[in-house]
Amino acid sequence: MTLIPQYNPEGFKAAVKSGSEKSVHKEPSDFYIVDLSVQKDQLNLPFLPHRLTMNDFVFVKKGELVKTVCSDSYSIPGCTLMILPAYKIRTMETFSEDIEGYYCHFPDELLSRDNGFKSLQEILNYLDLKNDHRITIPDAMKENLLFILKRMKESYIQNDNDLISSYLQTFLAEIKSIIQDLPPIILTTNETTAFHFRKAITQYINSVHSIQEYADMLHVSPNHLNKSVKMATGKTASSIINETLTMEARSLLSNTQLSIADIAFSLGIEDPSYFTRFFKKHSGVSPNQYRKRIGLSY
Template sequence: MDIKKNNDNPEVKSLYDLYKLLDLRLDLIDPSEGFTIHNMKDIGLTMPYQSPSYRPDFFSFLFVKNGTGKYTVNEHTFDIKQQSIYFTNPSNYRTFSWQSIEEIYLITFDETFLKKYVGKDIFSYFPFLLTETIQPKEVTAEFYGIAEKIYLQILQEYKSQSSFRYKVIGHFLAVLLYRIKEYFWIDYNPLQEGSRSSQIVKSFKQLLENHYRDLSSGKADKVFRVQDYADAQHLHPNYLSNVIKSKTGKPIATWIVEKTISEAKSLLQNTSVSIKEITYQLGFSEAAHFSNYFKKHTGITPVQYRKELDTCK
């Protein structure tokens, strides 16, 4: 494989997109939902392997039972060792390299999957999902055994043909997240970690999450502008914009768009909520405005999105 042709720091919306970019096996991935799990040994990497730089739009966990390598997130490089767990979230550019892979399970999921199958207040229960960079965690054999039982149950369900498999996976994933929280981050607060700029980014992410929760519950009726997020942290909007762009690679406007579309997709999956209701819940004044906005950023209208969901059922 010619890595040089991919050295333009591509952005990928799913693991399926990433593996397609890297010319890896795609038959392990079901692109119908924002969730995947498999042993990385099965994807066809030739050792040693070095990836190009890319920026994903999904969360990921690596459970390393037997294998070694390195991950680089922005300027931070971490060694991946045996019997360790590694987590990354969307936004930052990263590369990975592997010296050996025998048994390393990769789980990825997007925000829409989390909110559909795990819970609407996912980031309140698991605030560590919002942090920027987390060092790989070496764990005891006892804890790894606990995690392994859960992710292998998830894998078994993922390979099944059950019409309820993603609902079951959502429950197992919640159990896994609670176990990881209990072991690593029982008192974790991402706002207390890192440099001042890191704190600004984490605070912005939480403000973004809280605001859209308020929109969906009716406590707010207008989408925040950059000025509103800046005022909440007592910052000049230009300074906030510069910090967010430099730390995450994405302008605030992009974060707001992606969050709006993610929330819209979650609401559209609930067919008991009309498109008119969704329009107002997301702060749009007219259904036509919401429909145009959704189509601009997804390529299809909200009505077409719902029809596609019905087709996949």
């Protein structure tokens, strides 16, 4: 069972209000680009936690937006890009009234293996190690990148797949050049442990909830794991587990019609009463109250 509901981009567009952007791509779920000022009016915020089946990015020219990735909240100010791989948990929280820039999602298939895809992987690997998917855009590159995005959007409207691919790969090559000018990421021992811990949580949160089990996976003691994660992130290992599990639960409560018992079971919790207590402890409301608060009742 997929724990966080997944949107392919066609489903993502169906989840927002109809805007002036028209679907013109041969397969409209493949690629999408929109002005952030338009998306601000399309989305009912906060947009609930979800996974997207393709890569996406936001480029903020002016203003600010707040986006949650997994359990961490990020402010994205002007001259900043955030690019995320497929399937990472995400949600839009807020936009400033003066927001300007672009939102885009795209599939790997638009990228050549020897060029665009390689650039994308280099970018994502760097940001994954950095544990922060934001990139500050140098002033000298801002206008060039905005020009590329403008042409990319025009190509999308004109249904020119070849130009879309060309501009997208040029955009990623420019971002890769920014990454290459940044200092290399050299993780401390604690940061390396925390990095692998987060990777393990992403993969196993639906079935593994104890520090002992994650410590066994990483071949360290529970005490060492907790100390390393605390030193690297400022959070305890248990708090990260609980935050991730709570986000999974919120998404299932808001995006599915599963019963509370079924949600508990899908998260690896056999006792629905324990799940209800856990959720209330970490969210401040019971699962049913949470559904009522966001306007759902099943």
